[in-house]
Amino acid sequence: MTISPLVSLRERLPQLKLTTDATDLEHYGRDWTRRWTPAPLAIALPADIAEVQTIVRWANETGVAIVPSGGRTGLSGGAVAANGELVVSLERMNRVLGFDAADRTLTVQPGIALEAVHNAAREHGLIYPVDFGARGSCQIGGNIATNAGGIRVIRYGNTRNWIASLKVVTGAGELLELNRSLVKNATGYDLRHLFIGSEGTLGLVVEATLALTEAPPASQVLLFAVPHMQALMQVFGACRSRLQLSAFEFFTDRALHHVRAHGAQAPFEQVSPYYVVTEFDAADEAAQAEALAVFEHCLEQGWVSDGVLSQSEAQARSLWRLREGITESLAPHKPYKNDISVRIGVVPAFLQEMQELLTREYPQFDVVWFGHIGDGNLHINIVKPAEIDYAAFIAECERVTELMCEVLRRHGGSISAEHGIGLVKKAYLASARSVEEIALMRGIRAVLDPRGVMNPGKLF
Ligand code: 2HG
Ligand code: ZN
Structure with a gap:
């Protein structure tokens, strides 16, 4: 008869909150990626640093792997526990x-x-x-x-x-x-x-x-309808040089389609291929007048076709909802995600090349672009067509990602801007970091985690 390693953990920490309840294993064993079936050994919910330290020492002795767990809102599978790991949720240490x-x-x-x-x-x-x-x-x-x-x-x-x-x-x-x-x-x-x-x-x-x-001064939000891709960066240039920006985000008509299907109101009568949400300091009338002047200039140049300036906090929030609601509106479709970055100056060339590639190779895919375009960080979500099964869909998307890695490599970009590598992008790490860099990272990991108990299988 084999004795569960949890017995020795329980002996060391009798007061530790530990659960193997099926609902808990399911809940804590996954993150927002939803691609892997959770299968953790158990969930530990330590109350203090001493408990965390004892758990890690126990893991070193027993060889049980640990998956650290926060809010599990990650999109790269970094907090997934699918191989009998102990999930260590820090949620009780929340003060x-x-x-x-x-x-x-x-x-x-x-x-x-x-x-x-x-x-x-x-x-x-x-x-x-x-x-x-x-x-x-x-x-x-x-x-x-x-x-x-x-x-x-x-x-x-x-x-x-x-x-x-x-x-x-x-x-x-x-x-x-x-x-x-x-x-x-x-x-x-x-x-x-x-x-x-x-x-x-x-x-x-x-x-x-x-x-x-x-805190910055009071702010206002501007939403623009942008008629073509090149204009996105022209609008960015105009806003950045004349306003104190605290955000500059974009999304496409497909993104708007999904947030609207999820309950949001259309901002304009006419649809437009691109939209920009930007927030800027609007402490006084001069700053607001400047924002309107920027809008008029963009309109004259043909860089925007419509716009709305928030007149209240409630309106600012509802404009933001069009951008911030995208991920949630797509979640039921279990989209395949890419989170890439390129230098700001390279954004139009990258976007152009990728859109051509996707239209040519994958005309049947519903591709939803949005993200932090002012940082050169673009999110590309591919929605599964109803007629393709999930495994075939993922295989196709991985092919897209390989092609995209090549485009990124040529443009000097990154395959993960802010979501991390986790499990989802592990196979592509070598296209973003050199052999020497990866060897150094492995070496650092071996020093700090010599028994390899910390989140094994993630990153590399
Ligand atoms: C965002 O910017 C998040 O909204 C999520 O990084 C992006 O769902 C995504 O792909
Ligand atoms: Zn993002």
Whole structure:
């Protein structure tokens, strides 16, 4: 008779919240990718750092793999547990631990939702500026593990820019405190940045101190209808040079079709191939007048065919819903996702080439483009045609991805801008990073996680 390794975990941590309930295994064993069937050994929900450390040490001794788990809103399968792993959910470690007014930092546990971080920062008259649609469900630990980006990167950068200090438990079970919130710290390698974006392969984030900043002035949202692809970047140039932008996003008519089918209102009478949502500081009448002048200029140039400027917060939110509702509207179709980036100047050439390729090779596919075009980050979702079965559809999409990798390679782009590699993009990592780089990454992983217990099978 084999004894479950969980018996020894239970002996070590009698008080640990541990579940093998079928509903829990299903719930915690998957993320938003929905492609893999969850099959974890069990779910552990530690209450503090000491419990996390004991779990990791136990994993090193028993060889049971760990899948760190946050809000599981990831789209690359990074939090999937399909091979008898122990899922370590940080969701009970979800408190704000402290605010430092002099340093303008907020110290939090990893399981706190991004939205709760926003609210806590606002209570102190400041903001934590990283933001994206999954704010209500995603957790800061997962944001750090994936170096999450989102809709404000154009102004504030990725999660990486806002991590003042990190406590991590490495794959070997050591507790490290990295950087201690120092603004300047020239004492060798900044290990904090190794953990940011490591997708749970080096250890678990168990505490983070986040840098906060001043809230921008009041803002307004502009939605433009854009008649052709080249005009997208012309509009971007005009907006960027004359307005203080905090977001510049685009989506296509196909994206609008799906959000409308999901309940959103059409913004304009006429349909247009492209739409832009941009948010800008509108503290006074001069800034608002400038926004209208930009709109008129774009109209005269033929870069936009229609536009709407938000007149209230409610209207701004409903314009944002057209963009932020896209992922949810597509989810029932289980789309195949690509999340790529190219340099901003290369966006039109890449878009043009990819659209030609897709129309030529896959005319039957419903391809939905949207994303953070102001950062050169485009999301490409392919919706499964009803007549193709799921496995054949994925195989076709993987062929598209291979072709796309080649286009990206020529344009010097990246196969994952902000969603990570996880399981979904693992096969394509070699097209984005050199052999030497991947060997170095493997070496770093072997140092921090010598027994290979942290999220095995993800990344490479
Ligand atoms: C977004 O920008 C997210 O809305 C999700 O990164 C993108 O669903 C997607 O492909
Ligand atoms: Zn995105």
